[in-house]
Amino acid sequence: MFSLQNKRAVITGAGSGIGKAIALLFAQQGAEVHILELRDEAADETVREITAQAGKAKAYACNVAHQIAVVDAFASIGAFDILVNNAGIAHIGRADTTTEADFDRVMSINVKGVYNCLFAAIPQMKKQGRGVIINMTSISAHVGLNDRFAYSTAKGAVKAMTLSVAKDYLQDHIRCNCISPARVHTPFVDGFLENNYAGKEAEMFEKLSKSQPIGRMGMPVEIAALALYLASEEASFITGSDYLIDGGFVTLNG
Template identity: 35%
Template sequence: MGVTSAIYPSLKGKRVVVTGGGSGIGAGLVEAFVRQGAEVHFLDVLETESRVLETSLAGAEVPPVFHRCDLTDAGAIEGCFAKIGPVQVLVNNAGNDDRHTLDEVTPAYFDDRIAVNLRHMVFCAKAVVPAMKAAGEGAIINFGSISWHLGLPDLVLYETAKAGIEGMTRALARELGPFGIRVTCVAPGNVKTLRQMKWYTPEGEAEIVAQQCLKSRIEPADVAALVLFLASDDARMCTGHEYWIDAGWR
């Protein structure tokens, strides 16, 4: 976002974990926190993309660290966070919006989609909370989606998980608030990433922009700007709610 982007002094030196940080929105989040001088760790299963990102930011004041972690494996999550150490900011970004119809849903596919899109957020939060409680502060930022609010087609399990994330956010905010831990949810609209572009023709993309109040495509850096604020001390009284960045689509 260039030289006009905000710098938050409270983020400098903070240990930040971004899940799904190897590509797309996640990569934009990693880059943004690195620019703040944070100690960034990112988790992903995409080895090639993650190593490229790690290398591209190797010259930063505090270079990010990639951890290969299968987030559908609760044991792997526990081991990865034990290696990282106390975390001040957790960004639960990882997810997968593969299209599917109800006819295609089996019990195994249901369990897989919930594991990929929702369950890991609970276990990542569980991993960071003890140190946050001891410190008396911390920020957990979960990623929801505009999709279930719009009822978009061919995403029944993804939208089910994303609706659950908003409920989980409110529940955790209530439970953890007495310990100074803030829990929020970011609900992006249609963000221009390589993955999202494969789902849309130029005509479909134009149709989305036409429904937005603002007639520009949302970029990962736009989403990162909101996340940085929510992670910073400037948002010290923000918790328990969803924050939209959809260019006014909904």
């Protein structure tokens, strides 16, 4: 079950965290992985880890906010079966504390970046008559989170984009779903705590962990496992769905 043998997957932002975990797991399950990543060194490290395990992977230096760069990268990749729109950035701020520049930066990557990849990928999938798209959203698309105005706005847009794509391309046999994680322990979390709570990292890590009713943060490999299911033939009856993977955050926090 959950084999990706003879499949080709494009994963954005796979240099670290959730994206890297998805790339490693997809390769382990037989997929040939193509990574679109802004940071060359991080992408190359993911490729090295995959090839060290006899997997197939290639990295492309690409800023997903730039449509020409995205279209060129997809042209280099050619035919493929799976797209995971994972690349994104975080932002702390409310409506009246978020600058225009910061708002535009979040939108350009988290919303336009997803659109750019869809724009480049869907014609190829239509030509093949099949395809799987997985978009990474967030619990912030479902509930209000403190100081996450721009980020929540972007993730809400990605959720809506998922529904639109799923509806528009039913006849082309393109499935599109999204995943909405709560807090996941990634290098971003460690960096955020170090930069904002110096000397209190352990205390704040515990506090953030316990904000999930299950009592801990998620792990990247757990998100990757859900992505694997949605990418596999076992999920062939699923499209237009949003999957919460949040330790009970949305439904159990009352």
